[in-house]
Amino acid sequence: MRGNALVSSRFCKTLLPPSFDSKSEMSLAELLDIALQNNPVTKQTWAQARSAAAAYGQSLSPFYPNVAFDGSFTRQRGTFVDEGPPTLFFQTTAGPDATLSYTLFDFGQRTAAAMAAREALYYADLTHNQQIQAVIQIVMDDYYNYLYQIQVLRASEMDIKNAEAALDAANQKFALGLAALGDVAQARTQYLQSKINLTNQKQYVENSFAQLATDIGLPANLSFKVQQIPDQISMQPLLESVDTLIAKAQTQRQDFLASQSQVRSKEASLLQAKRAMLPVLGTNLDFGKYYFQGGASEDYHWTAVISLDFPIFRGFYYKNGVRQAEANLELARAQMMQTELSIIQDVTTSHMNVKTAALNLTDTAEYVKAAELEFNIALGNYKAGTNTILNVMSAQSSLADARAKRAAAQKEWFTALASIAYATGSLCATPNEAPCVD
Numbered sequence: 001m002r003g004n005a006l007v008s009s010r011f012c013k014t015l016l017p018p019s020f021d022s023k024s025e026m027s028l029a030e031l032l033d034i035a036l037q038n039n040p041v042t043k044q045t046w047a048q049a050r051s052a053a054a055a056y057g058q059s060l061s062p063f064y065p066n067v068a069f070d071g072s073f074t075r076q077r078g079t080f081v082d083e084g085p086p087t088l089f090f091q092t093t094a095g096p097d098a099t100l101s102y103t104l105f106d107f108g109q110r111t112a113a114a115m116a117a118r119e120a121l122y123y124a125d126l127t128h129n130q131q132i133q134a135v136i137q138i139v140m141d142d143y144y145n146y147l148y149q150i151q152v153l154r155a156s157e158m159d160i161k162n163a164e165a166a167l168d169a170a171n172q173k174f175a176l177g178l179a180a181l182g183d184v185a186q187a188r189t190q191y192l193q194s195k196i197n198l199t200n201q202k203q204y205v206e207n208s209f210a211q212l213a214t215d216i217g218l219p220a221n222l223s224f225k226v227q228q229i230p231d232q233i234s235m236q237p238l239l240e241s242v243d244t245l246i247a248k249a250q251t252q253r254q255d256f257l258a259s260q261s262q263v264r265s266k267e268a269s270l271l272q273a274k275r276a277m278l279p280v281l282g283t284n285l286d287f288g289k290y291y292f293q294g295g296a297s298e299d300y301h302w303t304a305v306i307s308l309d310f311p312i313f314r315g316f317y318y319k320n321g322v323r324q325a326e327a328n329l330e331l332a333r334a335q336m337m338q339t340e341l342s343i344i345q346d347v348t349t350s351h352m353n354v355k356t357a358a359l360n361l362t363d364t365a366e367y368v369k370a371a372e373l374e375f376n377i378a379l380g381n382y383k384a385g386t387n388t389i390l391n392v393m394s395a396q397s398s399l400a401d402a403r404a405k406r407a408a409a410q411k412e413w414f415t416a417l418a419s420i421a422y423a424t425g426s427l428c429a430t431p432n433e434a435p436c437v438d
Helices: 028-038 040-059 109-175 181-215 242-252 254-275 317-384 389-423
Strands: 006-008 013-015 066-080 087-105 280-288 301-309
Touching: 028 109, 040 109, 109 181, 109 254, 109 317, 109 389, 181 389, 242 254, 242 317, 242 389, 254 317, 317 389
Parallel strands: none
Antiparallel strands: 006 013, 066 087, 087 280, 280 301
């Protein structure tokens, strides 16, 4: 399926980019491109940002004069009484009116409302930016988890081959009368366990693929390929200090910047609530002309009014408004503090995870080499009659464990890099910004 094809069904409607190709292996960058186009959560946050932009535009309307047009048509029936008998008459009146009103001075109420709406817009925009980074991290985690499950599947297939080799050796020795039936039973048990593990692992691969497809916004039954983990992984993490990374996160994490905008918005709302108790000076100009039945007309009329609106008592409405605004401000400050503490925790743990993943990646490579050597020696000694089947089973279990730990270490290395980039807000950093990991 190529081009801007629309994958649609009763449940899914997804736009595929021109780069999508179900036959070739797709890179992580291509998967992220699809995710950012189709992920429903980013669409929601983008819609919320546009709504906040419109709300900010509305908050600026009180700074402009309000112009309204009013047209009327009146048909009246009445009686005229003079010295003679009452006279029945009908009168028709029509006329347009234009009204212009403008707030001259309100002690900054309009300004405070606009400031609150503007900061709310910043909050929505930064929240959308943070959601983009969250989607990127989720897709990266899914991508590396899918590759991890494939690596475990390959390790399980190799475990099957080792189990078959041990079982064949036990059967040969049993046929020659050099081994007991128990050796064959133990080797067959290990072989069946490996076979069951392989079957289950195939299901884990399918589940991880379905999760990856769903998180990038594609139907889980759509088939596509992804690039595999390279055989040689370069790892030389030159990490900055934790304090430096935390300082960087405080300036780059979009959720923390959004929480700051939220606090400023609530501060402006509190200022607006306090100023709502102050007088408002306004003006109103009405201009129009009346037309009467028969074509007679009256001269243009106009009315100019300067008004002063001073709220005196409204059932403690304004006082409770201030209290509510103060509570909302305290809530926003507490949420910002919670966000900052969470960021510090994320950076601290991610910093340590990168170091741990680097060590595990090196150690597991040596672990696999040592376990393969141990298994080959144990199997060779068993065939020579200088070893027992228990030694072979133990070496086989160690080798299976080493392969699984190797696959997990590879996944942890890549996810640790993605996590520290997300924790510091560097997933969407520009090329001019220094990375947190070289």
